[in-house]
Amino acid sequence: MTKILNHWIGGKTVEGASGTYGPVTNPATGVVTTKVPFAAVDEVDTAVAEAKDAYRTWSQTSLAKRTEILFRFRALLDMNRDEIAELITAEHGKMHSDALGEVTRGLEVVDLACGINVQLKGELSTEVSTGVDVAAIRQPLGVVAGITPFNFPAMIPMWMFSMAIACGNTVVLKPSEKDPSASLRLAELMAEAGLPDGVFNIVHGDKVAVDRLLEHPDVKAVSFVGSTPVARYVHATASANGKRVQALGGAKNHMLVLPDADLEAAADAAVSAGYGSAGERCMAISVVVAVGSIGDELVEKIRRRAEKIKIGPGNDLASEMGPLVTKAHRDKVASYVTGAAADGAEVVLDGTGYSVEGYEDGHWLGVSLLDKVPTTAKAYRDEIFGPVLCVLRVDTYEGGVDLINNSPFANGTAIFTRDGGAARRFQLEIDPGMVGVNVPMPVPVGYHSFGGSKDSLFGDHHMHGNDATHFYTRGKVITSRWPDPADAPAGVDLGFPRNH
Ligand code: NAD
Numbered sequence: 001m002t003k004i005l006n007h008w009i010g011g012k013t014v015e016g017a018s019g020t021y022g023p024v025t026n027p028a029t030g031v032v033t034t035k036v037p038f039a040a041v042d043e044v045d046t047a048v049a050e051a052k053d054a055y056r057t058w059s060q061t062s063l064a065k066r067t068e069i070l071f072r073f074r075a076l077l078d079m080n081r082d083e084i085a086e087l088i089t090a091e092h093g094k095m096h097s098d099a100l101g102e103v104t105r106g107l108e109v110v111d112l113a114c115g116i117n118v119q120l121k122g123e124l125s126t127e128v129s130t131g132v133d134v135a136a137i138r139q140p141l142g143v144v145a146g147i148t149p150f151n152f153p154a155m156i157p158m159w160m161f162s163m164a165i166a167c168g169n170t171v172v173l174k175p176s177e178k179d180p181s182a183s184l185r186l187a188e189l190m191a192e193a194g195l196p197d198g199v200f201n202i203v204h205g206d207k208v209a210v211d212r213l214l215e216h217p218d219v220k221a222v223s224f225v226g227s228t229p230v231a232r233y234v235h236a237t238a239s240a241n242g243k244r245v246q247a248l249g250g251a252k253n254h255m256l257v258l259p260d261a262d263l264e265a266a267a268d269a270a271v272s273a274g275y276g277s278a279g280e281r282c283m284a285i286s287v288v289v290a291v292g293s294i295g296d297e298l299v300e301k302i303r304r305r306a307e308k309i310k311i312g313p314g315n316d317l318a319s320e321m322g323p324l325v326t327k328a329h330r331d332k333v334a335s336y337v338t339g340a341a342a343d344g345a346e347v348v349l350d351g352t353g354y355s356v357e358g359y360e361d362g363h364w365l366g367v368s369l370l371d372k373v374p375t376t377a378k379a380y381r382d383e384i385f386g387p388v389l390c391v392l393r394v395d396t397y398e399g400g401v402d403l404i405n406n407s408p409f410a411n412g413t414a415i416f417t418r419d420g421g422a423a424r425r426f427q428l429e430i431d432p433g434m435v436g437v438n439v440p441m442p443v444p445v446g447y448h449s450f451g452g453s454k455d456s457l458f459g460d461h462h463m464h465g466n467d468a469t470h471f472y473t474r475g476k477v478i479t480s481r482w483p484d485p486a487d488a489p490a491g492v493d494l495g496f497p498r499n500h
Pocket of ligand 1 (some may be wrong): 147148149151152175176177205206208211212226227228230231233243248249250251281282295300383385411451456
């Protein structure tokens with residue numbers, strides 16, 4: 001039986017009214033399990049109106065009460081990790097263990113939100129001028145929107161709504177239509193934790209719902225994570241409508257391996273970071289750059305490891321890599337492998353013919369490894385977002401840095417070396433916003449910020465860390481004087497005020 005999902009508006013489930021639905025598929029079986037409603041403009045308007053109404057009291061709610069609710073949510077999240085991970089696996093396809101990791105990384109940012117009182121501490125300068133004090137405070141913005149991608153259906157919503165709500169805002173989230181169930185469960189847990197109705201709302205949908213959020217006059221800020229073309233569009237449209245916006249886009253993360261690196265460790269790292277979650281991570285390594293003469297040896301070590309990866313359903317404990325999210329995405333990823341040889345690459349492993357017994361309708365792809373990929377090849381230029389690892393060869397460290405910095409993407413990168421000086425240079429010379437030194441996927445811990453630059457991030461703010469508090473609040477500076485009634489009046493002075 002196909003389940004029909006609802007929106008979450010004003011603290012309760014609300015049936016879709018537009019009559020338009022999208023299919024949610026179990027990627028391992030290929031079966032459509034759920035129909036997700038696509039909100040029409042008036043349904044988005046209802047959610048924004050609820051959020052606007054709730055903002056009046058939520059923005060005035062004390063930090064003590066806000067954090068009490070967040071602590072309760074944290075406890076509920078902890079108790080329900082398994083259930084949320086199961087929802088993720090059933091709609092995204094990733095391994096249960098991987099889904100649990102995602103929940104943990106979301107929880108890390110909920111931890112940060114629980115300590116919002118420390119982050120929102122203002123500043124006070126006394127006696128800046130005679131009898132004058134200056135205070136700097138940060139205040140919430142109002143209704144903020146979150147628009148999230150399929151690949152982290154619980155973690156990225158949590159990165160957004162936990163910090164936005166902690167800062168005193170109310171939220172309308174538009175989760176990915178491909179795997180929307182986890183975010184709904186999170187909304188229920190927030191309600192169970194005591195969050196007042198209307199503070200957190202979810203509208204499902206497609207471009208229609210997103211466009212309405214981007215132009216709605218009562219939405220003050222937009223957080224977006226997704227592919228680069230949509231990120232660019234969201235940034236331009238929301239900015240043109242006067243909103244604060246952060247739009248994180250796609251990625252093509254390079255791992256530079258210097259000749260002195262531990263090649264066993266580098267091969268382990270490349271395989272783990274390249275094929276984990278079937279390559280559907282924005283921090284996945286998709287390009288290995290071999291420096292000097294190590295190329296053949298490194299490719300061989302990667303090949304030997306990659307061909308042993310066990311592929312199967314995410315809820316089977318024996319599997320290590322699951323299916324791709326949709327059939328269309330699976331076919332698109334496969335096309336990069338089938339076209340690679342014509343583009344001049346050497347196909348070392350071709351996963352396009354892979355199938356899993358008993359799950360013939362699943363969206364399967366085996367692992368693919370492409371060597372000596374020219375920079376002109378489509379497989380190098382595009383973000384593939386699947387289990388396809390490209391290897392490029394360069395002669396020198398400098399050649400590797402140029403290659404990475406010439407990419408339009410600049411999300412994450414890593415260097416593998418035993419040379420501290422080279423690693424230090426790399427940190428300073430490289431464009432991407434997140435850099436790993438012998439760490440292939442340098443996803444920053446929740447209390448540091450997450451984000452790249454160039455085509456991987458449009459806007460000024462990263463996610464979580466101090467950037468989140470800044471993004472979800474605006475500054476205000478108050479200058480005050482309390483003259484003694486006994487003082488003589490200062491008199492009229494048309495000059496520009498000076499401190500003395
Ligand atoms: P996507 O861009 O297709 O969709 C993201 C969101 O935008 C979804 O909610 C979707 O409904 C909406 N959307 C899609 N097309 C739209 C349009 N034309 N107009 C308005 N809204 C639209 O991305 P995806 O396939 O769900 O996610 C994968 C992408 O996200 C990859 O490119 C990946 O690199 C990126 N990503 C980036 C980061 C990061 O931190 N930079 C993190 C996770 C994922």
